[in-house]
Amino acid sequence: MAKDKKKSNESKKAKLAxxxxxxxxxxxxxxxxxAAKEEGDDVxxxxxxxxxxxxxxxxxxxxxITETVCDAPPRARAASCFIANPSxxxxxxxxxxEYFNGSLATFFNDLMVYYIDRDEWRSVTSPNxxxxxxxxxxxxxxxxxxxxxxxxxxxxxxxxxxxxxxNDFWKLDxxxxxxxxxxxxxxxxxxxxxxxxxxxxxxxxxxxxxxxTANQTKYLGDLWIYDTVNFVWFSPALPPAQLKPDAxxxxxxxxxxxxxxxxxxYSRVKAMVAANKSARGASMGSKNVLKAVVxxxxxxxxxxxxxxxAAVGTLPVVRWERRKKPANTPNPTRAGATxxxxxxxxxxxxxxxxxxxxxxxxxxxxxxxxxxxxxERNRFFPLALRKVRQQGGKKGGAGGEQQRVGGRRGxxxxxxxxxxxxxxxxxxxxxxxxxxxxxMVLVKKEVExxxxxxxxxxxxxxxxMPHPRFNAHLAVQDDVLxxxxxxxxxxxxxxxxxxxxxxxxxxMDGCKEVFKREVEDWIILQASDDEDDEDxxxxxxxxxxxxxxxxxxxxxxAPKKFTESKRKKKQTTDDASVAxxxxxxTPSTASSEEDWEADTTATTVDDGLxxxxxxxxxxxxxxxxxxxxxxxLMTNLRWKNIAPETLAIKEIKTKAFELSEEKWxxxxxxxxxxxxxxxAAGIGEVVSLADKGEGSGHGxxxxxxxx
Numbered sequence: 142m143a144k145d146k147k148k149s150n151e152s153k154k155a156k157l158a159x160x161x162x163x164x165x166x167x168x169x170x171x172x173x174x175x176a177a178k179e180e181g182d183d184v185x186x187x188x189x190x191x192x193x194x195x196x197x198x199x200x201x202x203x204x205x206i207t208e209t210v211c212d213a214p215p216r217a218r219a220a221s222c223f224i225a226n227p228s229x230x231x232x233x234x235x236x237x238x239e240y241f242n243g244s245l246a247t248f249f250n251d252l253m254v255y256y257i258d259r260d261e262w263r264s265v266t267s268p269n270x271x272x273x274x275x276x277x278x279x280x281x282x283x284x285x286x287x288x289x290x291x292x293x294x295x296x297x298x299x300x301x302x303x304x305x306x307x308n309d310f311w312k313l314d315x316x317x318x319x320x321x322x323x324x325x326x327x328x329x330x331x332x333x334x335x336x337x338x339x340x341x342x343x344x345x346x347x348x349x350x351x352x353x354t355a356n357q358t359k360y361l362g363d364l365w366i367y368d369t370v371n372f373v374w375f376s377p378a379l380p381p382a383q384l385k386p387d388a389x390x391x392x393x394x395x396x397x398x399x400x401x402x403x404x405x406x407y408s409r410v411k412a413m414v415a416a417n418k419s420a421r422g423a424s425m426g427s428k429n430v431l432k433a434v435v436x437x438x439x440x441x442x443x444x445x446x447x448x449x450x451a452a453v454g455t456l457p458v459v460r461w462e463r464r465k466k467p468a469n470t471p472n473p474t475r476a477g478a479t480x481x482x483x484x485x486x487x488x489x490x491x492x493x494x495x496x497x498x499x500x501x502x503x504x505x506x507x508x509x510x511x512x513x514x515x516x517e518r519n520r521f522f523p524l525a526l527r528k529v530r531q532q533g534g535k536k537g538g539a540g541g542e543q544q545r546v547g548g549r550r551g552x553x554x555x556x557x558x559x560x561x562x563x564x565x566x567x568x569x570x571x572x573x574x575x576x577x578x579x580x581m582v583l584v585k586k587e588v589e590x591x592x593x594x595x596x597x598x599x600x601x602x603x604x605x606m607p608h609p610r611f612n613a614h615l616a617v618q619d620d621v622l623x624x625x626x627x628x629x630x631x632x633x634x635x636x637x638x639x640x641x642x643x644x645x646x647x648x649m650d651g652c653k654e655v656f657k658r659e660v661e662d663w664i665i666l667q668a669s670d671d672e673d674d675e676d677x678x679x680x681x682x683x684x685x686x687x688x689x690x691x692x693x694x695x696x697x698x699a700p701k702k703f704t705e706s707k708r709k710k711k712q713t714t715d716d717a718s719v720a721x722x723x724x725x726x727t728p729s730t731a732s733s734e735e736d737w738e739a740d741t742t743a744t745t746v747d748d749g750l751x752x753x754x755x756x757x758x759x760x761x762x763x764x765x766x767x768x769x770x771x772x773x774l775m776t777n778l779r780w781k782n783i784a785p786e787t788l789a790i791k792e793i794k795t796k797a798f799e800l801s802e803e804k805w806x807x808x809x810x811x812x813x814x815x816x817x818x819x820x821a822a823g824i825g826e827v828v829s830l831a832d833k834g835e836g837s838g839h840g841x842x843x844x845x846x847x848x
Contacts, residue, residue, distance in 0.1 A: 309823025
């Protein structure tokens, strides 16, 4: 018996030691989780205005425009803007964008300049730079060769619990790299993301995009034109019967001799689908869903400028004209296939085709094909890489072939000797021929030494196209196509490519790898693992205390509910409140009325109450938080030992609205200050993803919004 007792004591000690170790491990894990939340969790703690204020303070540290040589290419990013500098054929410009690793989103507002001849990246800092954003759009200024115009975009908190769209308008001087925020008179385009811009003469053209509201993603089909001479935006009044493009984002908008041309795009529209069938095969009716639409239509935007003798401020005549679907369109249809303008044609690359197999998941196919869209002939032509033939044995040799296809750079190299002679003559002044020759030798030596110092490294060349992707950034400079970044999805993971390639559109003699870095892995959130660990610990604790009654198990359930995500928690609350309000059908009593009135004051001063947002009306505030206010009302009634069932549904909603209205007015002064600040920063409506009816996830990635 003594031995059995000793063994039992040792077993208990071992269990206690093991339990203590698990508790210490659990406490350490919770501490790390808490620290991580303090850094990144923004559902309740992170203030977007505070985040942007920090960006403003950092911006104020820059007192002048500076260019700094970077040790490496810019950080990986998606939904940024990439363009060839219209005033310098040796530069590519990159601005903004975001990077999402599965856990946190990082937004950028850096202006990066790539010097082609030096293979060098430079970062431009300025005291007046647009705030961080992604999904914005920009275009060159048409007749203004040294100007780029930028509009809109979006920004979110790190975990994308809340975000909003911009409606600010900027001009970038491509020579000085100076930003200027424009404040045109009159109406301006509403805030948006995913739109496109192009140019025609002295006009900047903006079309489409999307806005996220608390209920859905709204796609836009409005047209705006900015007059760079008169400094005004206007939205042309089009005839009601005139065919015009449907609302969309992620489309192509190219300049044209008579205005602009539009092709493709992506949107989601409401559609009726059959509901799940019953066990016997009978249909269970139909339901409304948002169906993805990949557009393949094409439109001309014809712009007729006012006559020279017309009065100042006369608007041009604008008209949409629908064209036939382009011939030989890439098949299957694809979203996120980006296009760059090159000599009257569009160069298209990549894209994704979504096959919706079920409500749970989407199977996608990605592409890396290259096409040229001849705008005048309205036809697509595939572009393929090909090896250059060697012609050294023929007259002229390889050198003649190189000079023939080398473009402007080949001509500059051919005239190098003549330039050196001219420079030597200028340096030597009136010296004799011998002096000219000596001076030319010295100058040539200096030029060669300088070339040796700035010699560009050899870049790998492949006869294969880059990895399949969508939403790649394209720019054409000096007949060379540059492909920067892009996005790829595998399962529930999203990868942002960190690379850039160059393809000579004249030679098509290979794909040059400018740089390539390994893609960072997608971070898998550990919330479910934490819950599993807690469940295991709870089960073990329950096994150790088998002699306790069933109340212990119920006590263990309570903390689990608070470890769930806020979105699940909110959904549970909504379902419970809806069920209770539907069950209540009897009228209220006088005592419940008095108790409710007495409880109103105590409820409205509670810091945990729903809070109104900037630019949110009383009705919108209640629509967003109706379930929460009803739950607050019913909870207060229960505290007073009054059954919520004694109130009718209509009465519950009325009293809940009165509670929300009082809260709205209490916060009005504070919200007005925020609205003024956000309007000054070009910020539109603030949206919470937890309130959106379309679901969750990263706003910029997934199939929900193809940019």
